[in-house]
């Protein structure tokens with residue numbers, strides 16, 4: 001069999017039609033495309049003074065309470081930059097997990113735009129704890145040290161783990177007691193909301209979060225995220241930061257219309273649920289395949305597994321996915337890599353079953 005890259009994998013089973021490399025390999029939800037077309041009628045004042053953006057504003061207040069304000073941005077890195085540059089000054093620092101997207105996958109964008117140092121702490125599972133924060137506080141007031149000014153947590157984390165409401169509240173309490181602000185990178189907030197099965201407000205605004213990057217792209221948008229402020233006093237500065245960072249879309253209505261399609265009748269939660277279900281099916285099947293070690297069970301839609309490197313290479317040539325952590329040779333000289341499989345809102349049961357059949361075939365032949 002040949003996959004779309006033209007590489008020969010040698011596997012007989014048909015490759016799935018979707019990719020497990022990431023949830024942003026999926027296309028656009030049909031409802032979102034329809035909404036963009038629907039917004040394409042006549043002129044509309046640019047930069048957000050249009051009815052679609054007005055409807056989006058109403059959705060944000062419905063979800064998070066009156067006073068919450070969402071600023072639409074082109075992407076997730078931009079949302080994180082706008083949010084964090086509004087929370088900290090250049091002499092301050094942002095405490096985050098070492099694995100945080102802002103630390104390893106945004107090309108230093110947050111450091112550049114905030115001028116602030118990221119204090120990236122090693123974690124076992126991608127989650128910060130109050131102890132991580134407390135360990136950074138002894139420098140407060142000392143002019144020689146960057147001053148911790150905010151924490152940033154990801155919900156879901158990059159390692160597929162989920163903070164409970166109580167864990168977020170405990171982090172916020174700890175941060176606030178020391179005068180630090182709280183930022184949440186919610187690129188996968190829909191998956192998290194479904195997994196927690198509570199209103200999104202319960203683990204954001206009501207749990208002490210000040211600013212949320214509200215993900216859209218991984219949940220069915222063509223592009224776009226929102227940065228949501230729960231403290232109104234931050235919004236006017238954030239508007240300037242968004243413009244300077246190149247994150248103020250001119251034809252805003254098309255971005256707002258996309259978000260509205262997700263939020264109008266909770267499509268965002270149905271999409272999140274579909275991705276989470278696919279991950280559960282995937283892990284249930286994968287753990288039955290001899291030799292596959294599940295290293296991280298899905299709290300929502302991310303599965304992590306360890307496989308022999310030649311099997312990883314063969315499967316990648318068949319249906320590409322990423323190595324999360326390259327392994328080292330064991331006592332027998334064999335190398336096992338940890339990989340990440342990330343279904344999306346478009347992943348079907350058939351896709352999962354085909355993928356599992358490929359993994360089983362490759363493992364059996366190894």
Ligand SMILES: Cc1ncc(COP(=O)(O)O)c(C=O)c1O
Nearest residue numbers: 075076077078101154158185187
């Ligand atoms: C945790 C997390 N945050 C933010 C982003 C946003 O990235 P982008 O700027 O590519 O939209 C991603 C995308 O992969 C992500 O996984």
